[in-house]
Amino acid sequence: MKTSSQQLALSMLLFVFSITAYANMNNLLRLQKAYPDHIQTVLEEAIIWTDGTVMPTQNSVPNKTQQQKLDNPSLSDQVNQILYCSGIPSDTYRYTPNGDPGRIRYEPFFRKMYGDTQEEVQGKLVTIYWMPLIFGSNYPLLVTTVNHVDQKLINISNELEMLVLQHPEYIRFLEAPGGTFQWRFIANTSRLSNHSFGMTIDINSDASDYWQWDLERAGKPITEDAALTYRNSIPWEIVPIFEKYGFIWGGKWHHYDSMHFEYRPELMACEPQEPNYSLRKDTIGSNAAARRAG
Numbered sequence: 053m054k055t056s057s058q059q060l061a062l063s064m065l066l067f068v069f070s071i072t073a074y075a076n077m078n079n080l081l082r083l084q085k086a087y088p089d090h091i092q093t094v095l096e097e098a099i100i101w102t103d104g105t106v107m108p109t110q111n112s113v114p115n116k117t118q119q120q121k122l123d124n125p126s127l128s129d130q131v132n133q134i135l136y137c138s139g140i141p142s143d144t145y146r147y148t149p150n151g152d153p154g155r156i157r158y159e160p161f162f163r164k165m166y167g168d169t170q171e172e173v174q175g176k177l178v179t180i181y182w183m184p185l186i187f188g189s190n191y192p193l194l195v196t197t198v199n200h201v202d203q204k205l206i207n208i209s210n211e212l213e214m215l216v217l218q219h220p221e222y223i224r225f226l227e228a229p230g231g232t233f234q235w236r237f238i239a240n241t242s243r244l245s246n247h248s249f250g251m252t253i254d255i256n257s258d259a260s261d262y263w264q265w266d267l268e269r270a271g272k273p274i275t276e277d278a279a280l281t282y283r284n285s286i287p288w289e290i291v292p293i294f295e296k297y298g299f300i301w302g303g304k305w306h307h308y309d310s311m312h313f314e315y316r317p318e319l320m321a322c323e324p325q326e327p328n329y330s331l332r333k334d335t336i337g338s339n340a341a342a343r344r345a346g
């Protein structure tokens with residue numbers, strides 16, 4: 053017969069388990085909400101796509117480290133990662149992100165949605181012209197039609213044109229975009245970049261900051277746990293224009309990539325009043341110096 057302390061421990065365990073299961077299910081349901089044309093049914097163990105494909109939500113590795121979640125994630129790891137907060141933080145000078153919302157990606161999910169091979173992805177791409185009122189036909193971009201990403205980027209491009217009419221000094225951040233579709237691995241990893249799927253855009257790379265470049269420049273090894281000093285020189289007004297259409301920004305990652313915008317509407321669940329960032333404790337002056345150095 054169980055003692056009362058054993059019973060208490062058991063009920064505590066069941067309670068924690070049911071809370072975790074509830075959160076997992078809630079987060080999986082975000083996928084269906086964000087991609088209603090693709091996902092028909094969400095269950096604890098699997099999601100069912102509209103064509104009947106059953107995709108498991110778990111894989112066999114328990115208690116993963118952050119590195120293992122990046123290298124070998126399950127779909128549940130992808131949906132249970134830190135959520136993305138849209139909007140402009142109140143103190144942009146001292147802003148520094150705590151996490152990397154969106155960097156855990158379950159590759160089969162994106163291959164299923166956008167194309168399993170380079171050829172399959174390419175079959176769904178169209179050319180759009182980037183900010184044609186300003187740049188004419190200088191910057192044709194290949195983007196996917198899946199989830200109407202092409203139309204969303206046209207709308208973003210239109211709104212950015214309005215923004216640079218007010219702020220011509222922002223043109224240099226948006227001119228000569230670094231790229232959209234490219235079937236490739238993320239630098240120094242064996243993980244496919246989301247640029248491989250045609251739903252990601254890099255704006256001007258010369259005017260941007262990327263954590264790996266900064267480590268390289270400092271002669272330091274590129275590792276996930278390297279100490280980083282957050283940097284960004286992209287004007288903040290650009291960011292909500294992308295977010296309005298479901299794009300997350302790499303400038304809100306601890307592993308910052310300030311040229312990078314990626315269509316991930318399932319992560320847009322954190323309201324600006326529940327920030328996942330903290331304000332830096334150092335002075336505004338030193339951060340401004342760091343930004344000039346970029």
Ligand SMILES: [Zn+2]
Nearest residue numbers: 253254311312
């Ligand atoms: Zn990128």
